[in-house]
Amino acid sequence: MAGKRRQFGRIRKLPSGRYQARYPDPDGLLRPAPETFETKRDADDWLAATQTALNNKDWRDPDAGAINFTTYAEAWITERDLMATTDELYRRLLRLHLAPTFGVWDLDEITAPRVRTWRAELLASGKRITTAKAYRLLKAILATAADDELIKRNPCRIKGAGKESSEERGTATIEQVYELAELVGARWRAMVLLAAFTTLRPEELAALRRPDVDLVAGTVRVHQAAPELNTGQRVVGDTKSEAGKRTVTIPSVVLPDIRLHLELFAEKDAQGLLFVGEKGAPFRRTSFGRIWKKARDKAGMPGFHFYDLRGTGNNLAATTGASLKELMARMGHASVRAALIYQHATSERDKKIADGMDAAITRALGKDTEKP
DSSP states (O other): OOOOOOSSSEEEEOTTSOEEEEEEOTTSOEEEOSSOBSSHHHHHHHHHHHHHHHHTTOOOOTTTTOSBHHHHHHHHHHHTOOOHHHHHHHHHHIIIIIHHHHTTSBGGGOOHHHHHHHHHHHHHTTOHHHHHHHHHHHHHHHHHHHHTTSSSSOSOOOTTTTOOOOOOOOOOOHHHHHHHHHHTOHHHHHHHHHHHHSOOOHHHHHHOBGGGEETTTTEEEEOOBOOBOTTSOBOOBOOSSGGGOEEEEOOGGGHHHHHHHHHHTSOSSTTOBSOBOTTSSBOOHHHHHHHHHHHHHHTTOTTOOTTHHHHHHHHHHHTTTOOHHHHHHHHTOOOSOHHHHTSOOOHHHHHHHHHHHHHHHHHHHTOOOOOO
16 A cells, blocks of 8 residues: 655655655745755654644744854844944944854854853953953844844853952042042042032033033933043933933032032033033043042042942932932932832932931031031
8 A cells, every 4th residue: 555645845865875855945945954864754754843833833944044143243233223332332342252253153053052162261361241241242132133033042041141240339438539529639629529429420420511500409400421432532412211311419518619610610601511621622531530540549549430439429328318219319220120210209308318418528527517
């Protein structure tokens, strides 16, 4: 009795004695199986599984992942419409740490063992934080490739590999903040005090203009940021997140310094920048960095970064009894728990936070805490 005629695909015996299976893809193109089979039964079973995958819409084009990793990664970054600093970071990580290894392969050639080997070698160079950043980027790119059905599964499966374990940032006392403000010189004194006692980020300070400071209300409005690229160019745009757009109350003891700064050092134009160098250009990380390094070293605080002033202010604000939501609102901080963080504190409560900080500062400086 003749065997049942196959309705899907074809099987033929090769001169080697092995069997080749071919099948029609969704476009009707006859495709060979990726391997040959020892028996005709094995080839038949493979065709049956492939037919089931096609019927269930689970079939994936075996050539879909034949895209060079670097080509795909560059397009991935471009399509994200990232902030300038993030775009710069991703392209640097790709150029220095991903492309040299994965750029020789197509997407479907990147396997979990190859990812593990690459990570181990990068870790061995001592660059733990860079390794975590690069791994997160690689994982995100390949996650999109999996979503695009170019690969079956993301090969980045190392638990905790994308977590950074940076050293805890330093904090300064109120007295140390004022010592640093004195040592950086009159032009930069107000910037140091604002960084510490309003916890603004450096890129937010760089974007401040005269109308953003209300000396009557005693507030500073943050609505833009001007991060500095490695080229030295400052890119003015939105804040780090929507939560970064905020109005922060300035401790009143700091207001005289801000008023004097506006009179002497800010750009004279009505829309002028608050902080500029002696030649009138926006302050740069390199030039101010030299001033800051001298000041911190003279103050006996080596390794204390300008950004650490933000942490100092956050710690001080926390001692006033402010709630988590109020602190997050003042910091302009956002996370995946946006529903919690975006419940902005009232301006009245923010004023109380500033008043509490004001009292602590005046006590530390030995000034009369009574207000006029």
